[in-house]
Amino acid sequence: MIGPSTYYRPEHRAALDAHTGELVDRREAVLAPSYRLFYAQPLEFVRGAGTKLYTRDGDDYLDVYNNVPSVGHAHPRVTAAIAEQSARVNTHTRYLDASLIDYAETLLAALPAGLDTLSLTCTGSEANDLALRVARHATGNRGVLVTRHAYHGVTAAVAEVSPSLGGIDALGAHVQLIAPPVGDGSAMVQDARRAIDALVASGDGVAALLIDTAFASDGFVAPSPGVKTALAELARLVRAAGGLVIADEVQPGFGRLGPALWGSALHGLEPELLTMGKPMGNGYPVAGLAARRSVMEPFGREVRYFNTFAGTPVAVAAARATWEVLHDEQLPAHAEILGASLLTGLDELATRHPHAAGARGRGLYAALDIVDPETGAPDETTTIRLVNALRARRVLISASGPHNTALKIRPPLPFSVGDRDRFLTELDAALTELAR
Ligand SMILES: Cc1ncc(COP(=O)(O)O)c(C=O)c1O
Secondary structure (H helix, E strand, O other): OOOOOOEOOHHHHHHOOHHHHHHHHHHHHHOOOOOOOEOOOOOOOOEEEEOEEEOOOOOEEEEOOOOOOOOOEOOHHHHHHHHHHHHHOOOOOOOOOHHHHHHHHHHHHOOOOOOOEEEEEOOHHHHHHHHHHHHHHHHOOOEEEEEOOOOOOOOHHHHOOOHHHOOOOOOOOOEEEEOOOOOOOHHHHHHHHHHHHHHHHHOOOEEEEEEEOOOOOOOOOOOOHHHHHHHHHHHHHHHHOOOEEEEEOOOOOOOOOOOOOOHHHHHOOOOOEEEEOHHHHEOEOOEEEEEOHHHHHHHHHHOOOOOOOOOOHHHHHHHHHHHHHHHHOOHHHHHHHHHHHHHHHHHHHHHHOOOEEEEEEEOOEEEEEEEOOOOOOEOHHHHHHHHHHHHHOOEEOEEEOOOOOEEEEOOOOOOOHHHHHHHHHHHHHHHHHHHO
């Protein structure tokens, strides 16, 4: 079965309680077989608030995983904005809508320099798909560079540039893989030179570099001066070959990494195209592509873009309310401060637990590598046990990275000092259990 090993598998069925077992069976009977469930013991939540999710029995689970409800589960200002607007009118982008214009003005003013036009989509996949279309149109080239374990979405075009999907979604012949900027980034730059040469030789040429600025599926790379220098060289090489830089901010965007708001800003990248999604509407499907007018204008002259459900008044109400809460509650600054103390706590755990190797992070995005204490090699079996042990302790977490052994720590941004301490206490206990 394709997918992270922390997912539910048929062999777990026998251990499920009657209610969960019945839901799993009914779901499998009607949903397409590509769906997956988290955990050996899947969970059903009936309510969410802030950083907690609640089961039918009223048990609270600490959410250390979900980055979409970025300003907190069921934030009352966001839910009220959606309800009010849907009770008034919901049309589409072929009518004038002052709230969409206001939102676009506000958002563009907070984006990296030069990004002065906005296209609304419903999902991050659509935003990346559109960015690729625009890049191909603007450059006349087809080739794309992506990092080795990247994920950029589900449409046919973006599945072809998402090596982490594996399976039958083979990479397109026009796609070249490069290392993420770990270490001094020289492996990435070397890969990029080779990749560009190959794309030029094949006749595809270079349309774009598409990078997730958190390198989430590659196991997370924290911004640093070394990473910044390596990425600057990468962007220079791509542009010299005629390509554009697409920053995928679907995961890091909207303040997860701190007040800089965007991974691009922290890396000093000034992309021609920037995609966003997940946290943008706190769970309402709203996503988008910000781009330079010079790149979008030729595309816009020849291509009509209309996306039925994208940028509707209700979508904009969700996005505006999310943006306002983000700023009114100063969540990016909170993410930076709390994230730094969380990282200190993770580092401290790593000194005491042989399964926990180094932690890295920025804002409220962190990763902790789980290794075999004897060999130091990534330890997937232990990671699966740890993720399920934390689930038993009512802490929601998952893993990513090339070996699925990087604990993915990515909670809603109102994660409090108490939440941090609860998480570290439970992680400490779960790691201690593993050692027995
Ligand atoms: C970096 C990145 N890009 C794009 C996507 C696709 O976004 P969506 O699921 O909204 O289509 C994801 C989703 O996980 C993502 O993590």
